[in-house]
Every structure is written in C-alpha cells, then in structure tokens.
Amino acid sequence: MKKVSYLLLCLGLFLIPVFPVLALGNDDIMLINETGSEATTLIPNAKSGLLMEASTGKILFEKNIDEQISVASMTKMMSQILILEENERGNLPWDEKVTVSSNASGMGGSQIWLETGEVMSIRDLMKGLSMASANDATVALAERVAGTEAAFVERMNEKAKELGLTNTHFMNSTGLDEENHYSSARDMAIIVKELLKHEQIFDFSSVYEDYLRVDTPNKFWLVNTNKLIRTYPGADGLKTGHTDNALYCMAVTAKKDNLRLVALVFGEENSKVRNSETAALLDYGFNLYKMQLLKQKGEVLSDIEMDLSDKGKVSIVAMDDIGVVTKKSEKMENVTTELEMFSLDLPLKPGDVVGKVILKQNNEILGEYPVTVQEEINRIGFFSLFGRVLKGMFSF
Numbered sequence: 124m125k126k127v128s129y130l131l132l133c134l135g136l137f138l139i140p141v142f143p144v145l146a147l148g149n150d151d152i153m154l155i156n157e158t159g160s161e162a163t164t165l166i167p168n169a170k171s172g173l174l175m176e177a178s179t180g181k182i183l184f185e186k187n188i189d190e191q192i193s194v195a196s197m198t199k200m201m202s203q204i205l206i207l208e209e210n211e212r213g214n215l216p217w218d219e220k221v222t223v224s225s226n227a228s229g230m231g232g233s234q235i236w237l238e239t240g241e242v243m244s245i246r247d248l249m250k251g252l253s254m255a256s257a258n259d260a261t262v263a264l265a266e267r268v269a270g271t272e273a274a275f276v277e278r279m280n281e282k283a284k285e286l287g288l289t290n291t292h293f294m295n296s297t298g299l300d301e302e303n304h305y306s307s308a309r310d311m312a313i314i315v316k317e318l319l320k321h322e323q324i325f326d327f328s329s330v331y332e333d334y335l336r337v338d339t340p341n342k343f344w345l346v347n348t349n350k351l352i353r354t355y356p357g358a359d360g361l362k363t364g365h366t367d368n369a370l371y372c373m374a375v376t377a378k379k380d381n382l383r384l385v386a387l388v389f390g391e392e393n394s395k396v397r398n399s400e401t402a403a404l405l406d407y408g409f410n411l412y413k414m415q416l417l418k419q420k421g422e423v424l425s426d427i428e429m430d431l432s433d434k435g436k437v438s439i440v441a442m443d444d445i446g447v448v449t450k451k452s453e454k455m456e457n458v459t460t461e462l463e464m465f466s467l468d469l470p471l472k473p474g475d476v477v478g479k480v481i482l483k484q485n486n487e488i489l490g491e492y493p494v495t496v497q498e499e500i501n502r503i504g505f506f507s508l509f510g511r512v513l514k515g516m517f518s519f
Contacts, residue, residue: 126429139374144396147422150365150455152454153307155347155467157203158295158393159432160220161238161443163213164406165184165186165319165400165403165407166186166388166403166404168392168396168398168400169186169388169389169390169391169400170187170241170370170389170390170391171186171187171188171190171192171307171388171389171390172184172186172187172188172308172386172387172388172400173185173186173188173308173309173312173379173386173387173390173508174385174386174387174404174407174408175312175315175316175317175384175385175386175387175406175413176382176383176384176385176408176414176448177315177316177376177383177384177385178383178414178443178444178445178490179190179446179447179448179489179490179494180316180490181412181448182309182312182489183384183407183408183412183448184407184408185308185309186308187308188307188308188309188312189290189307189518190287190290190307190308191305191306191307192305192306192307192308192369192389192390192407193300193304193305193366193368193369194298194305194306194311194364194369194372194389195300195364195368195369195372196233196256196297196298196362196363196364196365196366196367197298197300197306197311197362197363197364197369197373197374197387197389198293198295198296198297198298198304198306198364198504199253199256199261199296199297199298199362199364200311200314200315200318200361200362200374201279201282201283201293201314202252202261202264202265202275202279202296202297202317203249203252203318203321203324203458204282204314204321205268205275205278205279205282206249206252206264206268207318207323207324208321208514209268210245210323211323212290215267215268216245217244217245217246217249218244218245218246219244219245219247220242220243220244220245221242221243221244221245221263221264221267221393222240222241222242223237223238223239223240223241223242223243223259224239224262224263224266225239226262226266226272226370227259227260227262227263227266228241228461229259230258230259230261230262230297231258231299232297232299232366233256233257233258233259233348234252234255234257234258234259234260235255235257235259235260235335235343235345235395236259236343237257237259237260237263239489243260243263243335245264245267247335248260248263248264249264249327250327250330250333250345251335251345252264252326252327252348253324253327253328253362254328254330254333254345254347254348255345255346255347255348256348256362256363258297258299259294261297262296262414264298265296272295272296276293276294276295276296279293279296279349280292280293280399283292283310284341286313286314286317287313288306288310288313288320288328289310289392289445290305290306290307290309290311291306291307291314292304292305293306296489298364298366299365299366300366300368302506308387308389308412311374311387311389312385312387315361315374315376315385315387318361319361319376319383319385320443324360324361325359325360325469328347328349328352328359328360328361328362329352329359329360330347331346331347331353332344332345334412337387342392348363348374349361349362349363349373349375350394350398351373351375351377351398351401351402352375354398354402355405357377357378357379358375358376358377358405359376359377359378360374360375360376361374361375361376361385362374363394363397366395369389369390370389370390370391370392371385371390371391371392371393371394371396371397372389372390372397373387373388373391373397373398373401374386374387374393375387375401375402375405377405377409379409380411380413381396381413381414381416381444381446382408382409382412382414382448384402384403384404384405384408384409386401386408387400388400388401388402388404393432395429410487411450411451411452412449412450412451413448413449413450413451414444414446414447414448415446415447415448415449416444416445417445417446417447417460418441418444418445418446418448418460418480419441419444419445420441420442420443420444421440421441421497422440422441423438423439423440423497424439424440424441424462424463424480424494425438425439426438426439427464429467429469429500431469431502432469432500432501432502433500433501433502434498434500437471437496437497437500438497438498439462439464439477439478439495439496439497440494440495440497441480441492441494442474442476442492442493442494442495443492443517445460445480445482445490445492447468447484447489447490456484456485456486457484457485458482458483458489459482459483459484460480460481460482460483461480461481461482461483462478462479462480462484462494463478463480463481463505464477464478465477465479466479469500469501469502470499470500470501470502471496471498471500472496472499472500473495473496473498473499474495475495475496476493476494476495477494477495477496478493478494479491479492479493479494480494481494
C-alpha cells in the first residue's frame with residue numbers, strides 16, 4: 124500500500140511584486156513602514172489608530188498602536204466572536220428565543236429597551252448588539268452563551284490569550300467604563316481580523332436600518348451607529364463606540380476590487396471627527412495599495428492521496444483569498460507559496476483546517492493561510508478497502 128506523507132507540498136514559484144514587510148511580534152499582524160508627513164497628519168485628532176489589510180493582517184499605517192486605552196463598545200467585537208462561534212457550532216441557532224433577565228434589562232447606555240421577562244430571538248438580539256450597540260442585548264446574549272455575564276467575560280479573556288493579545292483585559296461584555304478594562308489599537312486589529320473570519324457578521328454589520336418587535340405595538344426602529352456603511356463606497360462594517368473615558372472610537376471595513384481594508388481610530392473628540400478621520404485612513408489605503416491575488420477562496424491548491432479515505436484522492440482548497448499587499452508604485456520581487464499539511468484524522472469536512480499555505484519572500488514569511496478539504500471525507504469501509512487493494516494488485 125502506498126504510504127501517504129503529510130509533510131510539505133510545494134505549490135510553486137510566483138514572480139510577484141512585493142513591498143517589504145516587518146513582523147511586529149504577533150504572527151497575525153505585520154507592519155509596512157511609512158515615513159513622511161502622513162504619519163503625523165493623517166489622523167491628528169485620534170489618540171491612536173491604524174489601517175490594516177484584512178486578509179494578511181498587514182498594518183499600512185499606525186499611531187500609538189500599543190498604548191493601553193479604553194475602547195468602549197469596540198469591546199463588543201470580542202462578544203460577537205464568541206456568539207458567532209457558538210452559532211457555527213450549532214449551539215446557538217438564530218431562531219432560538221431568549222427570556223431577558225432583570226440584569227440584562229437593567230443595563231444602561233445604548234439599548235433596545237428590553238424588559239425583564241421579554242422573549243426575543245437570538246437573531247434580533249444580535250441585530251441590537253451589532254447595529255444599535257445595545258448593552259442590554261449584549262448581556263442577554265452573554266448570559267445565554269455562558270450562564271452569566273461574568274462567566275462570558277472569562278471566556279472573552281481566554282479568547283484574548285488564545286489570540287496572543289498583550290494589552291487587553293475585559294471586565295464586562297459591553298465596554299462600559301470600568302477599572303482594569305482596556306485594550307490597544309493593535310489588539311483591537313487582531314480582534315477585527317478574527318471577527319472577519321466569521322462571514323455572518325456582515326449579515327448584521329452591513330445593514331443600515333431594520334426593525335425589532337415587528338407586528339407588535341412596540342415596533343422598534345434600528346439604525347446602525349456606523350454611518351460610513353451608508354456614505355463610504357464599499358463599507359460593510361464594523362463597530363462604533365463611545366464612553367466618557369474612551370471618547371469616540373470606530374472600526375470600519377471596506378472592500379474595493381480584491382482589497383479589504385480595516386481602519387480603526389480611538390479617542391476622537393466627537394463622532395464627526397471620528398467618521399472623517401476613519402474615512403481618511405481608508406482613502407489613504409485605497410489610493411496607495413493594491414492586492415495581488417494569487418489564489419482565490421475555494422480554489423483547489425493540490426490533490427493528495429489518502430489511502431484510508433472513501434475518496435482515495437482529496438482536493439485541498441484555500442479557505443480565504445491568498446495574496447500579497449503591494450504599493451501601486453512598487454516593483455516586484457520573487458514570492459513563493461508552500462502548502463504544509465497537518466496530521467489528519469478522518470472523517471473530515473469542509474471548514475476543518477487541515478493545513479496552511481505559507482507565503483514567503485526571500486525565505487521571510489509574509490503570511491500564513493488555512494486550507495481545508497473541498498468535500499466531506501470519511502474513512503473507507505473494510506470491504507471497499509479490500510477491493511481497492513485487489514484492484515491495485517491486478518493493475519498492470
């Protein structure tokens with residue numbers, strides 16, 4: 124029987140123009156160095172901020188990105204990650220109904236005016252969290268996921284450690300001002316990158332207006348707090364925030380052609396300045412950079428033999444677009460892509476991470492991208508395996 128090796132499969136050599144990047148200590152975030160007046164004038168009013176290409180995690184612009192700051196309702200992006208993970212595991216269906224606790228209904232700040240004992244679907248609560256930044260909806264979801272908000276916050280901090288965040292600690296699920304509740308622009312960018320892996324987030328973050336309690340006397344009009352999804356071309360998310368300590372902050376993502384950017388600003392004096400400086404970051408990125416797409420999401424990267432699978436040959440596909448961010452004006456250098464497979468246990472299904480594509484330039488890693496199987500793969504039955512062996516023996 125042929126012995127299957129899952130070591131390293133080379134996908135080939137691409138001659139691609141690449142602007143050099145410098146790793147910043149977190150595997151998911153890299154920085155393209157910028158010099159000149161842009162670094163000080165692009166977001167002059169923000170306490171901190173950055174511009175990031177979403178798929179690679181490359182930071183194209185930065186200001187005070189490691190300073191610990193209050194982040195207000197930007198906190199809710201971590202809550203969204205945990206909620207979406209539970210939904211994707213099948214543990215939190217969108218049509219499930221939740222009975223609101225007195226703790227959730229008693230939350231102050233932004234809210235959808237939940238009442239104690241009110242019953243609302245997970246989907247509508249998620250709308251309230253994502254569009255209206257509702258604290259009551261956030262706590263109701265946190266209690267449903269983990270039993271109590273405190274237990275949910277423990278999960279948030281565990282996820283922060285898992286993501287390698289070094290300047291983040293949560294005390295609540297909503298972002299209300301509280302001692303020892305903080306993050307940084309860099310850590311928030313890592314949270315955004317993780318959140319964008321869950322494509323369902325756009326079902327909520329890209330919607331400008333909607334309604335809750337439809338067909339009741341208490342119909343409630345939801346308007347997205349992120350006005351840029353209506354005014355900035357290609358914008359489809361993501362989150363706003365405001366408290367006394369954090370002032371005004373924002374994370375916006377927009378996509379043009381193959382390039383998806385994320386702009387974050389913190390500590391702005393009002394929402395108008397926040398919106399304008401966030402838009403300025405996006406303009407800067409789309410004007411100067413482009414994405415060189417090497418492999419598209421779902422594209423077959425390689426076919427490998429798996430003797431114990433019911434398919435025999437397995438197609439490995441990209442889970443995300445694979446490419447490099449380049450300055451529009453820069454000339455190109457050699458880039459290589461390699462496919463590294465993990466040790467695999469059957470059965471497998473699309474979405475299971477079975478390996479990664481490593482993108483390199485002159486032996487420097489530019490990025491790593493997860494790969495999965497194209498279709499469901501099960502372990503072959505005994506008689507099917509026996510028949511396959513016999514066929515191999517008598518094939519000449």
